[in-house]
Amino acid sequence: MPAFPENFLWGTATAAYQVEGAWDEDGRGPSIWDTFSHTPGLVANGDTGDVACDHYHRLEEDLDLLAGLGVGAYRFSISWPRVQPGGRGPINRPGLDFYSRLVDGLRTRGIAPVATLYHWDLPQELEDAGGWPHRDTALRFAEYARLMGEALGDRVDTWTTLNEPWCSAYLGYASGVHAPARTEPAAALAAVHHLNLGHGLAVQALRSVVAPGASMSVTLNLHHVRGVAERDADAVRRADALANRAFLGPMLEGAYPRDLIDDTASVTDWSFVRDGDEAAAGQPLDVLGVNYYNPTLVRLWDGADVRENADGHQDGAASPWIACEDIDFVRQPGPYTEMGWNIDETGLTELLLRLHRDYPDTPTMITENGAAFADVVDPDGRVRDERRVDYLRRHLTAVAEAIAAGADVRGYFVWSLMDNFEWAHGYAKRFGIVRVDRDTMERTWKDSAHWYRDVVASGKLPEA
Numbered sequence: 001m002p003a004f005p006e007n008f009l010w011g012t013a014t015a016a017y018q019v020e021g022a023w024d025e026d027g028r029g030p031s032i033w034d035t036f037s038h039t040p041g042l043v044a045n046g047d048t049g050d051v052a053c054d055h056y057h058r059l060e061e062d063l064d065l066l067a068g069l070g071v072g073a074y075r076f077s078i079s080w081p082r083v084q085p086g087g088r089g090p091i092n093r094p095g096l097d098f099y100s101r102l103v104d105g106l107r108t109r110g111i112a113p114v115a116t117l118y119h120w121d122l123p124q125e126l127e128d129a130g131g132w133p134h135r136d137t138a139l140r141f142a143e144y145a146r147l148m149g150e151a152l153g154d155r156v157d158t159w160t161t162l163n164e165p166w167c168s169a170y171l172g173y174a175s176g177v178h179a180p181a182r183t184e185p186a187a188a189l190a191a192v193h194h195l196n197l198g199h200g201l202a203v204q205a206l207r208s209v210v211a212p213g214a215s216m217s218v219t220l221n222l223h224h225v226r227g228v229a230e231r232d233a234d235a236v237r238r239a240d241a242l243a244n245r246a247f248l249g250p251m252l253e254g255a256y257p258r259d260l261i262d263d264t265a266s267v268t269d270w271s272f273v274r275d276g277d278e279a280a281a282g283q284p285l286d287v288l289g290v291n292y293y294n295p296t297l298v299r300l301w302d303g304a305d306v307r308e309n310a311d312g313h314q315d316g317a318a319s320p321w322i323a324c325e326d327i328d329f330v331r332q333p334g335p336y337t338e339m340g341w342n343i344d345e346t347g348l349t350e351l352l353l354r355l356h357r358d359y360p361d362t363p364t365m366i367t368e369n370g371a372a373f374a375d376v377v378d379p380d381g382r383v384r385d386e387r388r389v390d391y392l393r394r395h396l397t398a399v400a401e402a403i404a405a406g407a408d409v410r411g412y413f414v415w416s417l418m419d420n421f422e423w424a425h426g427y428a429k430r431f432g433i434v435r436v437d438r439d440t441m442e443r444t445w446k447d448s449a450h451w452y453r454d455v456v457a458s459g460k461l462p463e464a
């Protein structure tokens with residue numbers, strides 16, 4: 001059975017809006033996700049994050065849950081509007097106090113805090129001023145990063161600037177299925193740039209104030225793109241440029257890929273990129289966070305047959321894939337998770353090896369991996385989720401294979417610690433290894449939580 005390195009970091013992950021609740025308490029300002037979820041018709045079942053998992057009021061219980069799992073690290077996010085309600089100005093002390101207690105509670109239990117500064121909950125006031133397509137948002141983000149670094153920088157082991165800027169830019173501003181629900185392709189590409197810039201400025205700001213040993217990172221949901229056939233190579237290249245190299249280029253190499261600029265020329269002239277921006281985005285990173293769920297399959301589409309749009313968008317509706325009208329995102333063979341995402345761990349091994357080849361000096365960490373399933377609850381309360389155990393086992397084996405082949409992978413975080421608010425899908429999609437009863441908020445370990453605790457304790461995968 002594959003083994004993992006001695007100091008491999010085992011963890012679980014959550015995000016503020018998905019678990020905290022307490023949306024209007026202790027001076028928290030509204031975020032774009034409050035606005036989105038409070039708009040009828042945008043989230044399944046009319047669900048909102050108003051209460052979520054009530055984590056804000058159950059901090060001690062959830063810290064004990066983490067301790068029981070035995071994890072070495074916990075990845076959480078800080079809600080920007082909780083600590084800086086309008087996205088600018090002084091810190092909201094009661095909001096900061098929550099994260100201070102969280103960080104201290106983790107450290108007391110021997111769990112390393114991995115803090116993400118932005119997991120999609122932009123203060124609504126900043127969206128009203130233009131949002132991520134607007135340059136000032138990047139500057140405000142760096143200021144917020146500095147404030148958090150000053151307040152928590154002696155106690156946080158790893159800082160992650162952004163979670164999945166792909167989603168923020170393309171789902172938020174191009175397809176509009178995420179907040180702030182805008183469908184403006186040119187604005188989405190401007191958002192890409194200001195997310196890249198904000199990341200780099202935030203890393204600079206953090207480095208100047210936090211403990212010297214703290215690690216700097218960003219988390220990207222990189223797409224492992226494959227073509228149906230040889231003739232689809234250019235579709236693969238373009239999807240890879242838009243989804244992956246649009247962020248990897250500036251963040252890890254200090255420059256946008258030329259082909260991305262050319263591919264999107266009909267949408268924008270990229271004049272929002274100013275001299276020095278790309279270098280500012282390209283700050284040295286200690287570790288690159290990778291979120292992986294499934295690979296992406298594309299083919300060139302000539303309009304002759306029906307296309308499949310496996311990314312979920314309808315023909316004629318706004319797509320997150322800007323300037324890819326002639327590319328078909330092909331539905332892949334199952335089995336599928338409850339999200340309709342196919343299960344294929346081979347993409348993870350290949351992705352990790354590609355990153356190792358392209359960026360040999362930057363270690364990686366799997367900051368999210370997991371699956372939504374409709375779990376079976378026995379009359380005695382036991383939650384059977386063998387499909388989730390199988391998903392996790394497959395993907396951890398894939399990670400071990402990448403490590404055996406030379407990739408420098410430092411850790412793995414299950415998405416998610418507990419069932420939570422799955423964005424536009426609401427509470428219907430359950431990703432947790434711990435079940436949350438929506439009526440009582442009671443937490444129950446699923447079989448996968450027991451399984452994961454054993455993996456963490458032994459540092460290896462048990463026999464199937």
Ligand code: PNW
Pocket residue numbers: 015018163164167221291368415422423431
């Ligand atoms: C990620 N897509 O979201 C997020 O980081 C988590 O907050 C989320 O709960 C988790 O994955 C599961 O969805 C994604 O459409 C949302 O490609 C959508 C996509 C990818 C990631």
